[in-house]
Amino acid sequence: MGTRSFLAFLGVCAVIALLAFGLLSKGSATIEVGDKAPDKVLPALEGGGRGSLAEYRGSWVLVNLWASWCEPCRDEAPALEDFYRANRDRDFVVLGINVQDNSEDARAFVGEFRPTYPQLRSVGDERSEAYGSTGVPENFLVNPRGKLALIQRGPVDEQFLREYVDPLIDGGRG
Amino acid sequence: MRRALAVALMGLLAFGLAAAPQALAAQPQVQISDVEDEVMCPVCGTLLELADSPQARREKALVRRLIDEGKSKEEVKDELVVQYGDDVLAVPGGSGFDLSAYLVPAIALLIAVVSLAFGVWRWRRDGDSRSGPPSSGTPDDGDAARLDADIARYDL
Numbered sequence: 224m225g226t227r228s229f230l231a232f233l234g235v236c237a238v239i240a241l242l243a244f245g246l247l248s249k250g251s252a253t254i255e256v257g258d259k260a261p262d263k264v265l266p267a268l269e270g271g272g273r274g275s276l277a278e279y280r281g282s283w284v285l286v287n288l289w290a291s292w293c294e295p296c297r298d299e300a301p302a303l304e305d306f307y308r309a310n311r312d313r314d315f316v317v318l319g320i321n322v323q324d325n326s327e328d329a330r331a332f333v334g335e336f337r338p339t340y341p342q343l344r345s346v347g348d349e350r351s352e353a354y355g356s357t358g359v360p361e362n363f364l365v366n367p368r369g370k371l372a373l374i375q376r377g378p379v380d381e382q383f384l385r386e387y388v389d390p391l392i393d394g395g396r397g
Numbered sequence: 398m399r400r401a402l403a404v405a406l407m408g409l410l411a412f413g414l415a416a417a418p419q420a421l422a423a424q425p426q427v428q429i430s431d432v433e434d435e436v437m438c439p440v441c442g443t444l445l446e447l448a449d450s451p452q453a454r455r456e457k458a459l460v461r462r463l464i465d466e467g468k469s470k471e472e473v474k475d476e477l478v479v480q481y482g483d484d485v486l487a488v489p490g491g492s493g494f495d496l497s498a499y500l501v502p503a504i505a506l507l508i509a510v511v512s513l514a515f516g517v518w519r520w521r522r523d524g525d526s527r528s529g530p531p532s533s534g535t536p537d538d539g540d541a542a543r544l545d546a547d548i549a550r551y552d553l
Contacts, residue, residue, distance in 0.1 A: 241497060292451040323440050323452060325459050325480040347439060347482025 261353035268342040282314040291332035295378040
């Protein structure tokens with residue numbers, strides 16, 4: 224191989240490496256039941272302060288990714304609140320994470336549905352990508368050891384929570 | 398009478414001067430379309446001006462509100478970055494991997510210019526060596542023999 228061919232080969236390799244890096248660095252994570260739940264300290268949606276999943280270690284946590292513009296998120300909000308109220312004495316909490324939204328619309332949503340469970344805010348797609356999310360809403364049940372016990376890529380309702388989430392919480396420490 | 402007219406004119410002038418800045422301030426300085434073709438709908442992955450998803454509609458409403466508040470285009474874009482992250486900008490940022498969007502074309506252009514200049518230089522050098530003075534003297538024996546053979550073949 225001549226010097227010129229070798230340089231051309233190096234150039235092509237550099238372009239391919241650049242494209243691959245770009246694609247991989249923008250890609251979403253892939254997570255499965257049994258994996259450690261992604262976590263990051265995030266600002267609270269209202270009232271200042273910060274929070275993270277780690278604060279609830281030892282409890283069951285239903286992480287709910289939502290956005291104010293998403294109709295299914297509106298549909299599931301009352302069921303989530305009811306389930307939280309009914310189970311918060313069983314070491315269970317719902318942790319709302321607002322994604323792909325602007326803070327004013329998000330606060331208006333909270334003002335409308337008045338969830339009593341904690342709400343954090345993630346700017347843009349950062350948390351969605353960490354959870355390998357493809358849309359909103361998505362729900363992830365995290366066991367007391369911080370591992371994913373259930374993944375629901377879509378909205379939940381009262382029946383789903385009763386049939387799939389309740390037995391896991393009932394099962395104890397996961 | 399003339400004095401009263403002068404006072405009235407001065408009053409009108411003073412009112413006009415006072416009202417002008419307010420009128421200018423009320424006028425939106427930025428058109429929505431100026432912003433929408435420079436930012437993305439992050440959920441759709443397209444320019445905001447082309448998007449009509451629920452998220453895009455809320456983003457457009459936010460842009461409209463910020464413009465109504467008198468924000469400049471850069472201020473509107475800065476607020477969108479605060480709300481939706483860097484991905485909301487249609488033009489890549491100037492740091493990290495996004496920097497390659499500017500560096501790669503610049504480097505490619507530089508390589509192309511250097512290659513072209515080198516090619517032209519070699520072409521001119523080769524041309525100069527080919528267009529040198531013709532060799533003087535008689536053909537060697539081989540050339541003479543071939544010339545004789547060609548003349549004989551064509552019966553010249």
